[in-house]
Amino acid sequence: MTDPGALSHLEETDPRTLSHLEEAVPLLQMSAITKRFPGVLANDGVDFDVAAGEVHALFGENGAGKSTLMRVLYGLYRPDEGKIAINGKATEISSPAAAIRQGIGMIHQHFMLVNTLTVVENIALGLKSSRGPLTDLRRVAKRVRELADSHGLKVSTDALVWQLSVGERQRVEILKALYRDANILVLDEPTAVLTPNEVDDLFRVLRQLAAAGRGLVFISHKVNEVLELSDRITVLRAGRRVGTLSREAASRESLVEMMVGHDISAEIRQAPAAGGDKRLVLAGLTVRGDRGQEAVRGVDLTVESGEIVGIAGVSGNGQRELAEAIAGIRAPEGGSALIDGKEVLGAPPDRVRAAGLAYVPEERMRDGIVPDFSVAENLMLVESGRPPFSHLGFLRARTIRRHCQKLVEEFAVKTPSLDTPARNLSGGNIQKLIMARELSGRPRVLLVAQPTRGIDVGAATYIHKRLVEQRDAGTAVLIISEDLDEVMSLSDRILVMFEGRVIGTADPRTSTREAVGLLMAGVVPS
Amino acid sequence: MPGGDAEPPAGLAARRVGWETIILSWFALPASLLAALLLGAVMMLLLSVNPISGYHALFDGAFVGSYALGASAARAGPLLFVGVGICISFRASMFNIGGEGQLAMGGLASAATALALPGLPSFVLIPLVLLAGAAGGAGWGAIPGAFKAYFNVNEILSTIMLNLVAVQLMNYLLAGPLVDTTQNSTFGLIPETRLLPHSSWLPILIPGTQLNLGVLIAVLVAGASYVLLWHTGLGFRLRAVGMSREASNYAGIKVKRTMVLAMTLSGAMCGMGGAMLVFGSLAHRMVTDGSLTGFTGSDGFNGIVVALFGGLSPLWSIVSSFLFGGLLTGGDALQVATGVPPDLVTTLEGLVVVFVVSLEYMRRRARASSLAPASSASRDGG
Numbered sequence: 001m002t003d004p005g006a007l008s009h010l011e012e013t014d015p016r017t018l019s020h021l022e023e024a025v026p027l028l029q030m031s032a033i034t035k036r037f038p039g040v041l042a043n044d045g046v047d048f049d050v051a052a053g054e055v056h057a058l059f060g061e062n063g064a065g066k067s068t069l070m071r072v073l074y075g076l077y078r079p080d081e082g083k084i085a086i087n088g089k090a091t092e093i094s095s096p097a098a099a100i101r102q103g104i105g106m107i108h109q110h111f112m113l114v115n116t117l118t119v120v121e122n123i124a125l126g127l128k129s130s131r132g133p134l135t136d137l138r139r140v141a142k143r144v145r146e147l148a149d150s151h152g153l154k155v156s157t158d159a160l161v162w163q164l165s166v167g168e169r170q171r172v173e174i175l176k177a178l179y180r181d182a183n184i185l186v187l188d189e190p191t192a193v194l195t196p197n198e199v200d201d202l203f204r205v206l207r208q209l210a211a212a213g214r215g216l217v218f219i220s221h222k223v224n225e226v227l228e229l230s231d232r233i234t235v236l237r238a239g240r241r242v243g244t245l246s247r248e249a250a251s252r253e254s255l256v257e258m259m260v261g262h263d264i265s266a267e268i269r270q271a272p273a274a275g276g277d278k279r280l281v282l283a284g285l286t287v288r289g290d291r292g293q294e295a296v297r298g299v300d301l302t303v304e305s306g307e308i309v310g311i312a313g314v315s316g317n318g319q320r321e322l323a324e325a326i327a328g329i330r331a332p333e334g335g336s337a338l339i340d341g342k343e344v345l346g347a348p349p350d351r352v353r354a355a356g357l358a359y360v361p362e363e364r365m366r367d368g369i370v371p372d373f374s375v376a377e378n379l380m381l382v383e384s385g386r387p388p389f390s391h392l393g394f395l396r397a398r399t400i401r402r403h404c405q406k407l408v409e410e411f412a413v414k415t416p417s418l419d420t421p422a423r424n425l426s427g428g429n430i431q432k433l434i435m436a437r438e439l440s441g442r443p444r445v446l447l448v449a450q451p452t453r454g455i456d457v458g459a460a461t462y463i464h465k466r467l468v469e470q471r472d473a474g475t476a477v478l479i480i481s482e483d484l485d486e487v488m489s490l491s492d493r494i495l496v497m498f499e500g501r502v503i504g505t506a507d508p509r510t511s512t513r514e515a516v517g518l519l520m521a522g523v524v525p526s
Numbered sequence: 527m528p529g530g531d532a533e534p535p536a537g538l539a540a541r542r543v544g545w546e547t548i549i550l551s552w553f554a555l556p557a558s559l560l561a562a563l564l565l566g567a568v569m570m571l572l573l574s575v576n577p578i579s580g581y582h583a584l585f586d587g588a589f590v591g592s593y594a595l596g597a598s599a600a601r602a603g604p605l606l607f608v609g610v611g612i613c614i615s616f617r618a619s620m621f622n623i624g625g626e627g628q629l630a631m632g633g634l635a636s637a638a639t640a641l642a643l644p645g646l647p648s649f650v651l652i653p654l655v656l657l658a659g660a661a662g663g664a665g666w667g668a669i670p671g672a673f674k675a676y677f678n679v680n681e682i683l684s685t686i687m688l689n690l691v692a693v694q695l696m697n698y699l700l701a702g703p704l705v706d707t708t709q710n711s712t713f714g715l716i717p718e719t720r721l722l723p724h725s726s727w728l729p730i731l732i733p734g735t736q737l738n739l740g741v742l743i744a745v746l747v748a749g750a751s752y753v754l755l756w757h758t759g760l761g762f763r764l765r766a767v768g769m770s771r772e773a774s775n776y777a778g779i780k781v782k783r784t785m786v787l788a789m790t791l792s793g794a795m796c797g798m799g800g801a802m803l804v805f806g807s808l809a810h811r812m813v814t815d816g817s818l819t820g821f822t823g824s825d826g827f828n829g830i831v832v833a834l835f836g837g838l839s840p841l842w843s844i845v846s847s848f849l850f851g852g853l854l855t856g857g858d859a860l861q862v863a864t865g866v867p868p869d870l871v872t873t874l875e876g877l878v879v880v881f882v883v884s885l886e887y888m889r890r891r892a893r894a895s896s897l898a899p900a901s902s903a904s905r906d907g908g
């Protein structure tokens with residue numbers, strides 16, 4: 001090893017002070033980490049450290065900067081400012097490979113495994129074989145089994161990864177990190193994909209790994225789990241470290257308050273909307289997610305004309321599946337969805353649209369636009385085949401251009417021309433384009449998922465204004481957002497989704513952010 | 527990707543147009559042709575043929591004089607039909623490699639129609655046989671289209687396999703039910719139909735050349751396909767589905783139906799090409815030699831090259847089909863003049879394919895790298 005830090009390390013560790021240093025020097029020390037993305041300060045001078053033998057939780061809302069901080073640690077991002085020290089010696093981590101060499105292991109939320117290879121092959125992947133060009137899988141398998149046994153990680157080493165359950169795959173990821181001698185283990189929302197029993201197993205393993213002297217970072221937004229597992233908890237909000245608490249000093253309420261911050265006055269809301277006719281009625285809606293799990297479990301809700309209903313919740317709790325099932329993009333499992341009294345659940349998207357739904361999707365680059373189509377073509381995506389834009393099957397170029405020109409002006413979409421490919425626009429302008437298209441059809445029900453995620457403030461404010469305008473014009477508006485401020489300031493009523501259910505409701509005029517935040521973290525007031 | 531934390535926002539996505547992109551988009555195709563010709567010259571040298579006189583012969587045979595031009599155009603007709611069909615399917619992201627089979631089925635359907643209705647006058651029979659050809663090819667294209675749309679069967683594989691099925695079916699029909707039993711041969715019958723009714727022949731437009739009505743129809747069909755793709759709602763939906771099935775489905779477009787339709791239309795174009803191969807031929811029979819490309823002369827594959835060379839535009843495909851028609855016609859002349867094996871022309875053509883396809887790849891890569899990192903919001907927590 002030609003590690004330039006090795007020498008300085010020797011100089012620092014004077015034998016006389018060694019025992020003292022071991023007390024004081026944390027396994028990992030991140031100081032004043034700042035990471036900027038254009039227009040966004042993702043980490044703002046964040047300090048974070050992990051001692052050997054502890055589980056240190058990173059707690060915060062989506063977008064608080066937890067993942068960014070850990071991606072900096074894992075060499076996926078270069079920090080703009082700040083230092084990282086491992087075992088007290090300053091280091092620079094330029095790539096995941098460098099991070100692994102430094103003893104950092106990361107368990108991603110989405111597993112990085114090759115489905116068609118066996119567990120052992122996956123673990124050996126990317127490592128040098130002791131037998132040169134030939135594989136030494138038997139040897140790897142033996143060590144994997146030893147590691148698995150000593151840490152209570154039940155895994156069948158010869159199974160192909162696609163045959164494994166989600167929990168087992170996660171254990172393979174952990175084994176992969178341990179096999180590479182990871183001393184610092186980062187787990188990014190590891191419980192999101194697990195059943196309650198699997199969560200118990202995982203926590204047992206994690207405690208044991210910490211007890212053996214490793215340092216663990218546990219990223220989560222679930223307050224109960226954080227309190228159950230961690231020794232210390234660092235709360236991030238909007239890219240800043242709010243504070244670090246020991247478990248003894250922390251409570252649900254204090255953590256949630258730190259997570260959500262203090263109420264920002266809702267300046268957008270006007271007079272409470274008058275109740276109108278029931279435009280969208282969901283009853284017992286059940287939807288499966290991509291992995292076959294029940295993502296939405298019996299959701300009932302009603303949206304009346306002239307009101308905005310907000311669905312708050314940390315993403316991944318069934319909101320996406322809910323929206324896609326309503327819009328006809330995802331096959332539902334059961335229940336019903338009425339638009340103006342007409343059943344639309346399970347109908348194809350064009351029929352749901354014909355019934356009066358407009359939908360601004362969460363995955364805007366995938367679903368919302370055809371990136372290689374021009375601005376004009378994207379504006380016509382829904383209505384191209386209909387009069388007045390089409391006559392006997394032929395597109396009417398002049399009518400279309402006039403219509404698109406009007407929409408672009410009306411919605412202040414900044415684009416060099418109508419013929420610019422949509423992918424060249426900024427996120428905010430793409431969202432305005434989608435809004436322009438969806439609202440031009442004069443919807444009865446407007447469903448908007450993550451209306452302003454990743455969008456600059458100017459465009460976000462504009463979009464909020466248009467949503468309220470729609471409400472005032474009598475449209476039934478359903479907003480799904482993980483941005484609590486957004487939901488609080490726009491909605492007339494708030495529903496909170498947690499693990500596929502609506503676990504609570506709130507009135508934004510009377511509820512506090514803390515109360516909604518507790519619901520988002522899965523705590524139902526008793 | 528920065529997860530839910532920070533989607534790289536405003537401005538970053540702006541495309542910077544570098545010199546690479548410009549060179550690749552304007553000079554790629556001529557350069558690939560030139561590169562293939564240069565390699566061809568090397569091969570001629572190896573065969574002890576003077577490349578200059580060789581290419582001279584090729585060029586003369588392809589493009590000099592009305593006879594050569596007419597022959598090249600007649601050769602280009604079926605290529606253009608297939609090329610236009612490929613444009614339509616590829617625009618919908620359906621990779622139709624089944625031109626060979628669709629040509630064969632179109633040829634069979636049209637020949638059978640003409641044989642069944644010999645008494646009809648030209649102005650009825652010619653449109654009828656072309657429509658029959660379109661129908662035959664359309665059916666043969668719809669099958670892999672439907673398999674792709676509804677069962678997610680890879681259309682590249684299924685169309686290639688259906689080529690084999692079509693050719694064997696054709697061999698059986700031409701040697702059996704449709705065979706010309708009046709031929710007197712002591713060594714068994716040639717797999718060919720009777721001489722087709724004179725009223726079904728595609729008339730020669732300029733006497734003394736091979737330029738027949740089929741060429742004109744191919745050009746008109748190319749023009750109509752251009753209008754279809756860029757000026758009709760159907761074409762719009764077809765291109766939308768080709769670029770993003772997710773967004774199309776979201777917007778309420780019937781994605782599966784559109785996919786089947788694209789393959790059906792594509793097959794119909796190829797099928798008309800098959801009809802032209804039959805009724806624009808010098809023999810005025812449908813004839814094969816029992817080999818896989820005996821009837822088509824590989825036009826089902828060459829049409830793909832025509833479409834790619836034409837940038838998947840039906841109008842540019844008119845130009846590129848003429849170029850490749852000329853290459854094939856001139857290749858015959860080259861062979862006669864210099865005695866090089868006919869395989870040399872096939873090789874030349876193959877080289878063009880390789881260059882065009884790899885340049886297409888480079889162009890795509892250049893575009894991908896000139897874009898900002900993917901900015902679609904991911905769903906990880908922050």
